[in-house]
Amino acid sequence: MKHNKKQNYSVNRLGRALINKHKPCLIWFTGLSGSGKSTIANLLEKELHKKQIHTYTLDGDNLRRGLNKDLLFTKEDRIENLRRTAEVAKLFIDAGLVVIAAFISPYNKIREDIKAIVGSDYYIEVFVNTPLEVCEQRDIKGLYKKARSGEIKNFTGISSPFENPISPTIEIKTLKETPEEAVSKILTLLENKL
Numbered sequence: 232m233k234h235n236k237k238q239n240y241s242v243n244r245l246g247r248a249l250i251n252k253h254k255p256c257l258i259w260f261t262g263l264s265g266s267g268k269s270t271i272a273n274l275l276e277k278e279l280h281k282k283q284i285h286t287y288t289l290d291g292d293n294l295r296r297g298l299n300k301d302l303l304f305t306k307e308d309r310i311e312n313l314r315r316t317a318e319v320a321k322l323f324i325d326a327g328l329v330v331i332a333a334f335i336s337p338y339n340k341i342r343e344d345i346k347a348i349v350g351s352d353y354y355i356e357v358f359v360n361t362p363l364e365v366c367e368q369r370d371i372k373g374l375y376k377k378a379r380s381g382e383i384k385n386f387t388g389i390s391s392p393f394e395n396p397i398s399p400t401i402e403i404k405t406l407k408e409t410p411e412e413a414v415s416k417i418l419t420l421l422e423n424k425l
């Protein structure tokens with residue numbers, strides 16, 4: 232493969248951060264389906280918006296309707312789904328945004344790769360830790376039922392693995408913390424970062 236030298240442009244991250252009056256970063260939510268990633272991500276974005284912070288949320292379900300619509304749920308496809316998403320997040324970080332991402336992202340290796348793609352200084356990992364039994368009980372989309380009956384294959388937690396993050400920046404236990412408490416914890420961390 233031919234690698235061209237990277238083309239440099241004069242306007243950079245720092246210049247954009249000065250205009251935006253805040254730094255960019257990626258807040259990456261990982262957890263089982265139904266664990267609470269989108270609920271907390273949505274509330275976090277609303278709070279950041281109130282503070283005039285420029286945000287954009289990338290959501291697994293949504294990206295799989297467009298950019299990643301060719302991908303399924305094999306290990307290989309999940310890795311490609313997340314690699315592409317991390318590259319998009321990197322571009323949005325370059326553009327100066329606080330990027331919020333909500334993806335199951337079940338493997339430690341791929342989470343390490345995401346961190347390497349965007350740069351460890353910009354990466355905040357939030358593990359939404361909800362026991363499988365609780366996610367299955369919630370079953371807000373009816374997917375666990377279909378996974379149990381075999382109608383859906385490779386379903387995370389049932390027929391496909393989820394590796395608990397080894398050292399997340401923040402862990403949210405949704406059985407003990409409300410979405411509001413989770414967001415407050417994340418905002419406290421961001422105070423020194425943005």
Ligand SMILES: Nc1ncnc2c1ncn2[C@@H]1O[C@H](COP(=O)(O)OS(=O)(=O)O)[C@@H](OP(=O)(O)O)[C@H]1O
Nearest residue numbers: 264265291292304309312334335336384385386387
């Ligand atoms: N087999 C299987 N396993 C897991 N999830 C499935 C599957 N099939 C469909 N869905 C729906 O897809 C959403 C997860 O997509 P992600 O892109 O976040 O997954 S991954 O990070 O690539 O593992 C997930 O959304 P969330 O419930 O919001 O997590 C499901 O709605």
Ligand SMILES: Nc1ncnc2c1ncn2[C@@H]1O[C@H](COP(=O)(O)OP(=O)(O)O)[C@@H](O)[C@H]1O
Nearest residue numbers: 263264265266267268269270371405408409410
């Ligand atoms: N403490 C909590 N934090 C987040 N979600 C919670 C909590 N307690 C209950 N829930 C509920 O759990 C469900 C989580 O769904 P969702 O946010 O779509 O999960 P995911 O995006 O991880 O698939 C929602 O119906 C939400 O109201």
